Amino acid sequence: MHKKVFMRIVNDLSSEYEYFTLRYDAAKKVGLSPIQKCNAAIRMLAYGMPGDACNEYVKIGASTAIECLKEFCKGVIHLYEGIYLRKPNTEDLERLLRVAEDRGFPGMIGSIDCMHWEWRNCPVGWQGQFRGGHQGAATIILEAVSSFDLWIWHVFFGLPGTLNDINVLDRSPVFDDLE
Template identity: 60%
Template sequence: MNKELFLRIVDRLSNEIPYFQQRRNAAGRFGLSSLQKCTAAIRMMAYGTAADAVDEYLRLGASTALLCLENFTEGIINLFGDEYLRRPTPQDLQQLLDIGESRGFPGMIGSIDCMHWEWKNFPTAWKGQYTRGSGKPTIVLEAASYDLWIWHAFFGSPGTLNDINCWR
């Protein structure tokens, strides 16, 4: 996630969702910042880590990390759901049908594509599982979209999406 998008999300959440507003505790000290709370939630989702895996990095406990994740997902749905988490409208579907027809696929609403992305900071112990012909470790993104409106995204497990069963 790029920094601008992350900060936009943090800003909206901290302005509109009370949980993400920094407050003073009973001792008068400031509690967790909105950056800490959002980072915890995004790291748990992005890396699939347990709640207690962010405790040393972000200085918050597992129960707090779970609350961050719960409030983050609810906040994202409330703030961005109407724009980004909605079903396609008839106009959206017609646009996709027109694009498919212009490319020689009449009646096709979307397509699935696979991309090999070079994994810059990969764990070296996993190199063999994520390396293919180029010798550089890659991760495969399978996505269905034309205009970056992703309805489906899947990062495959090592060895599940290769050039035999993944179109390029």
């Protein structure tokens, strides 16, 4: 994650939620900084690490890391749901279709891509069905559709086995309004 994006999230959360401000305890000792709290939450989300693993890098206890994760998720959803965590509306689709047509791809709203994502914490009983053909470890397929401006409009962690390779995108009723 770029530092600018990370700091924007930290600053937005700090300005809206008291939990993400620098506070002092009863003994006048400085508590955790907003950067530490957000760093712990993002590390847990990005790397799938447990709360107690945050102690080594971020210097934060397991229960506090889990609390940070819960507050971080609530805050991000509240702050960014209307802008970034929404379905595309008619204006978005019209803009995407217009740009794609100008670039020589009429009818395209985005690019679909799939990748194997290593699942280090895959339960032992499931590892056989999630073992990729070209991977040595258990993997799950991450499918994403993004537009030219890097907005992600669809994300799906796939099913085990060969079902990962079968993707059918049907015509959504949203497109009917555009014709």
